[in-house]
Amino acid sequence: MSKNDMLPIGSTIGIIGGGQLGRMLSLAAAQLGMKTAIFCPDPQSPAFDVTPNITIAPYDDEAALKLFANSVDVITYEFENLPLESIKLLEGIKNVAPNSRALAISQDRLQEKQFLSKNEINIAPYAAVNNEEELKAAIKKITLPAILKTTRMGYDGKGQRTIKSLEDGLKALKEFKGQELVLEAFIGFEREISVIVARNKNGMVRDYEAAENVHQNHILKTSVVPANINRIVAKRASRIAQHIVGSLNYVGVLGVEFFVVPAASDALDKYPTLIANEIAPRVHNSGHWTQAACLTNQFEQHIRAICNWPLGDPTRYCDIKMENLIGDEINGANEKLESGTQPHFYGKKQARVGRKMGHLNSIIK
Amino acid sequence: MSKNDMLPIGSTIGIIGGGQLGRMLSLAAAQLGMKTAIFCPDPQSPAFDVTPNITIAPYDDEAALKLFANSVDVITYEFENLPLESIKLLEGIKNVAPNSRALAISQDRLQEKQFLSKNEINIAPYAAVNNEEELKAAIKKITLPAILKTTRMGYDGKGQRTIKSLEDGLKALKEFKGQELVLEAFIGFEREISVIVARNKNGMVRDYEAAENVHQNHILKTSVVPANINRIVAKRASRIAQHIVGSLNYVGVLGVEFFVVPAASDALDKYPTLIANEIAPRVHNSGHWTQAACLTNQFEQHIRAICNWPLGDPTRYCDIKMENLIGDEINGANEKLESGTQPHFYGKKQARVGRKMGHLNSIIK
Numbered sequence: 001m002s003k004n005d006m007l008p009i010g011s012t013i014g015i016i017g018g019g020q021l022g023r024m025l026s027l028a029a030a031q032l033g034m035k036t037a038i039f040c041p042d043p044q045s046p047a048f049d050v051t052p053n054i055t056i057a058p059y060d061d062e063a064a065l066k067l068f069a070n071s072v073d074v075i076t077y078e079f080e081n082l083p084l085e086s087i088k089l090l091e092g093i094k095n096v097a098p099n100s101r102a103l104a105i106s107q108d109r110l111q112e113k114q115f116l117s118k119n120e121i122n123i124a125p126y127a128a129v130n131n132e133e134e135l136k137a138a139i140k141k142i143t144l145p146a147i148l149k150t151t152r153m154g155y156d157g158k159g160q161r162t163i164k165s166l167e168d169g170l171k172a173l174k175e176f177k178g179q180e181l182v183l184e185a186f187i188g189f190e191r192e193i194s195v196i197v198a199r200n201k202n203g204m205v206r207d208y209e210a211a212e213n214v215h216q217n218h219i220l221k222t223s224v225v226p227a228n229i230n231r232i233v234a235k236r237a238s239r240i241a242q243h244i245v246g247s248l249n250y251v252g253v254l255g256v257e258f259f260v261v262p263a264a265s266d267a268l269d270k271y272p273t274l275i276a277n278e279i280a281p282r283v284h285n286s287g288h289w290t291q292a293a294c295l296t297n298q299f300e301q302h303i304r305a306i307c308n309w310p311l312g313d314p315t316r317y318c319d320i321k322m323e324n325l326i327g328d329e330i331n332g333a334n335e336k337l338e339s340g341t342q343p344h345f346y347g348k349k350q351a352r353v354g355r356k357m358g359h360l361n362s363i364i365k
Numbered sequence: 366m367s368k369n370d371m372l373p374i375g376s377t378i379g380i381i382g383g384g385q386l387g388r389m390l391s392l393a394a395a396q397l398g399m400k401t402a403i404f405c406p407d408p409q410s411p412a413f414d415v416t417p418n419i420t421i422a423p424y425d426d427e428a429a430l431k432l433f434a435n436s437v438d439v440i441t442y443e444f445e446n447l448p449l450e451s452i453k454l455l456e457g458i459k460n461v462a463p464n465s466r467a468l469a470i471s472q473d474r475l476q477e478k479q480f481l482s483k484n485e486i487n488i489a490p491y492a493a494v495n496n497e498e499e500l501k502a503a504i505k506k507i508t509l510p511a512i513l514k515t516t517r518m519g520y521d522g523k524g525q526r527t528i529k530s531l532e533d534g535l536k537a538l539k540e541f542k543g544q545e546l547v548l549e550a551f552i553g554f555e556r557e558i559s560v561i562v563a564r565n566k567n568g569m570v571r572d573y574e575a576a577e578n579v580h581q582n583h584i585l586k587t588s589v590v591p592a593n594i595n596r597i598v599a600k601r602a603s604r605i606a607q608h609i610v611g612s613l614n615y616v617g618v619l620g621v622e623f624f625v626v627p628a629a630s631d632a633l634d635k636y637p638t639l640i641a642n643e644i645a646p647r648v649h650n651s652g653h654w655t656q657a658a659c660l661t662n663q664f665e666q667h668i669r670a671i672c673n674w675p676l677g678d679p680t681r682y683c684d685i686k687m688e689n690l691i692g693d694e695i696n697g698a699n700e701k702l703e704s705g706t707q708p709h710f711y712g713k714k715q716a717r718v719g720r721k722m723g724h725l726n727s728i729i730k
């Protein structure tokens with residue numbers, strides 16, 4: 001790297017994963033004068049439309065990974081369900097951001113919870129479950145209803161079941177046979193928020209205002225900013241997010257999801273409590289609003305961070321609503337665009353049920 | 366095309382020209398879920414970094430043009446110095462926007478002036494010059510100082526000379542031997558402004574607020590919005606721009622440059638006069654500020670227009686300054702980025718003198 005370890009303009013960013021996040025990262029890299037190379041096993045990857053440099057290979061293809069690493073100047077990834085060994089292999093050859101420690105923590109719910117607890121960040125009560133005996137003990141400790149989740153490979157509601165009775169638990173145990181599980185207490189939250197934070201190698205940190213998120217069928221449907229939360233709560237969420245990236249020596253953009261839980265009527269602290277639900281070591285769906293409301297959006301911010309450039313301005317310039325277009329909601333979305341809406345379509349060929357096909361950023365007047 | 370002649374998401378936009386404008390058009394198309402194919406003779410085209418579909422061939426290579434036209438769904442171009450015959454050939458195969466009439470007018474200063482005059486838009490006094498005799502007559506008519514320009518292929522100050530004496534004129538006549546010329550009166554303007562306007566096939570028109578432009582060595586250096594002009598003048602500039610796209614049955618984004626000339630002390634109309642200087646049938650350098658200050662920037666607007674989608678919101682959300690990075694100003698520009706600045710670097714390999722290498726959009730606080 002050049003002066004101060006900053007990657008020069010014209011360098012090549014390697015991106016692992018070819019979905020919409022990889023696509024939008026690649027577009028941001030191009031805005032900054034960078035080239036990109038994208039690695040994805042799926043020949044139909046939407047990100048393959050925006051770069052001439054593609055690698056089609058499985059995520060554990062060592063030879064392909066080595067070739068890829070040697071063809072780029074820095075490596076990042078668009079999602080956390082990657083083989084940890086592959087990222088470690090890449091780390092041995094080139095600078096990888098975020099680092100494999102952040103990836104290891106975020107791709108395993110148990111490690112994630114242990115990390116958050118150790119950092120004195122509130123999380124839902126939980127217990128590891130590997131068999132019937134542990135399930136029964138966990139139910140006793142956590143009480144029902146609760147949620148049984150696989151520790152790994154869960155996203156968009158995949159790998160989780162609501163447990164209202166021991167029978168539910170036993171059934172789920174069978175379904176998830178062979179996978180490590182965790183039983184989480186059901187949190188009666190008043191709303192869900194998330195904070196997107198960025199950190200570069202020099203330790204510069206910038207975070208965006210919290211977004212308020214609504215899920216449908218376990219998939220993010222809308223993010224609205226400003227969130228309907230107290231300023232003190234917003235400040236706390238920001239501090240937690242900043243603490244996490246510092247603690248992980250993290251480089252890049254990271255998303256933290258929180259449940260906002262009303263204070264108990266007899267609590268000394270009258271403000272709602274923040275329960276950290278999940279951390280994502282990457283650009284995050286709930287940060288797409290930054291494309292329309294901020295001078296520097298989360299994709300540009302991530303590229304700046306991993307190149308160790310000065311981070312950009314996260315100030316929000318308008319009230320904004322991001323809405324995901326899921327499955328066939330994409331059909332004809334271009335024909336009914338309203339003024340005040342900034343569309344982002346991912347160019348995916350098939351509009352399968354539950355598949356994220358695009359999103360709309362709309363100014364709230 | 367589908368319903369209402371709208372091009373569906375996932376279609377391919379063909380772009381003639383692989384410079385920074387083609388690159389930014391391609392990025393905007395990708396945001397909208399479109400694929401792109403780019404045609405340019407230069408193998409080092411910056412736009413080739415952002416698409417897998419490239420054609421390297423001269424602009425008059427008929428076979429290559431035909432292949433290209435048949436591989437895309439609509440065709441546009443990033444600059445006006447293209448062989449008109451090539452665009453007409455493409456028009457015979459696919460929808461081309463802007464149309465060849467707009468191109469013909471804008472690539473020939475005489476035709477442009479005749480078009481503007483016919484539409485009762487003020488322009489600088491001028492006279493065609495093809496030889497010494499016509500030069501002398503033109504000087505008599507226009508008076509000196511004046512500017513002698515080639516009617517074709519001029520940009521960034523290329524193909525023009527300031528004429529202060531007959532000797533200057535004779536010398537320039539020799540230099541430009543064999544080219545059609547035009548002598549233009551020197552306009553004592555107080556400032557230069559430009560308006561970016563878009564029109565789709567359905568006739569929907571949206572224009573952006575006028576920008577105030579400053580040139581250095583005949584190359585645009587900065588655009589600031591709002592321009593320091595009276596609201597009435599701004600409204601007039603907007604009406605003229607809207608009239609031009611209507612009159613040309615134009616589809617796409619178009620830029621109009623004006624000189625703002627103080628009213629004569631004895632004028633009935635006390636407002637400054639607008640003198641149209643040039644029209645550009647494409648996205649325009651003086652519209653780059655829209656990337657940072659508007660929900661829909663000029664590149665997205667152009668793609669929407671040529672796909673016949675509803676146009677986006679041109680409202681400006683903040684005060685903004687665009688600054689071009691020319692030649693070696695690009696060096697280290699990434700290292701000294703300030704908060705409040707949105708960088709756009711073009712990824713060009715060589716920072717030659719006078720070459721546009723990037724631009725910075727900075728919020729004015």
